Amino acid sequence: MASAVQGTDDLAFLPRDIFWLVLAYLAPRDLVRCRRVSRAWNEAFGNPAILVPLMKRHFPRTREVQGLHGSSADRNTIRIVFDQVASRYDHLERGKPRSVHKYRLCDDFGASGEREWYQVQPWESHASHVRQLVDRQFSEAMWSHDQGLLVFPSAEHQGLVLMDLSNDRQFVVPLTITGKVVRRVRLQKQLLVVEWAEPKAFHWLNDSDGVHRHFASSFDVKPSETGGGWDVTPRNEWKIMFLGHPLSERDRFFSSHSNTHYVIYIWQPNRSLYTADEDAPIESLFVWDISKPSSYQPSLDPTGKQHDAGADDSPTIVTRFGFRDLEFFGVRQRGCPSVQRLDVTDDGLAVEITENINTWLTDPDPLGLPMVITTSIPMQGQGPHWRQQTDLILPAYRGNCSLQTSPMSVLAIMAECWYGTIAQVIDQAAGVSFCLHFDPARWDEDRREPDQRDQTINLTFQVLGSYEEPSQVTAVNQDFTGRGRICGSERYLLGENRNRELVIYRFDR
Secondary structure, X not given: OHHHHHOOOOHHHOOHHHHHHHHOOOOHHHHHHHOOOOHHHHHHOOOHHHHHHHHHHHOOOOHHHHHHOOOOOOHHHHHHHHHHHHHHHHHHHHOOOOEEEEEEEOOOEOOOOOEOEOOOOOOOEOOOOHHHEOOOOOOOOOOEEEOOEEEEEEOOOOEEEEEEOOOOEEEEOOOOOOOOEEEEEEEEOOEEEEEEEOOOOOEEOOOOOEEEOEEEEEEEEEEOOOOOOEEEEEEEEEEOOOOOEEOOOXXXXXXXXXXXXXXXXXXXXXXXXXXXXXXXXXXXXXXXXXXXXXXXXXXXXXXXXXXXXXXXOOOEEEEEEOHHHHHHOOOOOOOOOOEEEXXXXXXXXEEEEEEEEOOOOOOOOOOXXXXXXXXXXXXXXXXXXXXXXXXXXXXXXXXXXXXXXXXOOHHHOOOOOHHHEEEEEEEOOOOEEEEEEEOOOOOOOOOOOOOOOOOOEEEEEEEOOOOOOOEEEEEEOOOOOOOOOEEEOOOEEEEEOOOOEEEEEEOOO
């Protein structure tokens, strides 16, 4: 090799067409290594005229390649971009992050000893499962991710923090946690909604269940006008339940929101002394208009006198549905819920309820798929509603994080039974997917005893090339098994482990 480098037959001085034939046998990471041989190789393998076509060939879906069209980037910039992209996809294809960051999350109980974080409890039964029994339950995550922004309960700051994942800058959410019991945190549509309850009950239903007032606080999340940061500005607050809600394992509610509306589905067991019908829980659905900013805080006004004095811009109920209405629309859940998505259309005219129902009598068919039905209900007027079976594929319900899951794509479906999928992340534009799933070779999905079931959880990385078969690597994972939820993109993947730590895999740095 040394004589070849010093002579005229050096690879770097070969004719262009022959040099391109050699390049066809080299992976992108090899091109970067070749620059270390000599100055001539560094010049040849760092030539933009070579790097740009190679990027378009190997990484056609990346954001960097899309930005190269019509770009007048200099030689050094193109080399840097190529090296960054090549490194990122090399780690993705091997299933190895470039770096791992961990952030300690708040404990359930604060410094005063009072409970400050208490998730809405999951259902024990769901129609997406065989025999309707949930095989594995995960507690709901108290963090939320949307379009590169992450909100999480930071133990360091003892409160909610907004993090920009592009630069890791953190911004404190202006919400006092002390004196509150946070039930759910959700960031979407550039709006952060935090649902919380008062720590003390104001009314007792029986000897064990007390009713707590529940509220929701919303915050606009917008780029800072000064540049380089984010502004988290309070928008409004509203009482989400007229009579409150017990802090118990049996009472549940599920909600969602757009930038202008908030919808909540309430499910409570029937505590009546005059009926033993366990299949007739108390169900209702409410939709609020939360589009207008308001300084009125109902949590500081239990009697409502200040609101009566005039607070016209405060959130208002647009429509409400009782159990009879839900029965009429065919979405009453009864004792075995099947709901797995709840959405408000962007135009604010309808609520969409998506149900996930298995179609097996005994064991799941590895080649079979669930029946996903979406019902759209108008929020105003007496217009018609539609209910149809869709071609979407949703993973089985395994906790309330499953209620915020996105439909699965063919890109993310493994060769094994889809039924073992816990959560997935799909970056469709980049051709990258991550799938958190049980090990099909070791997990017995028909066992009912959680202590006997194999708890092995795998993480599968899948990357689509430009013309080759997708690369796929699977390994046992312990970093994302705490809540059964993962979020991210081709640049990062985040989840929670069992040690109350938020874990972020970085592939870009």
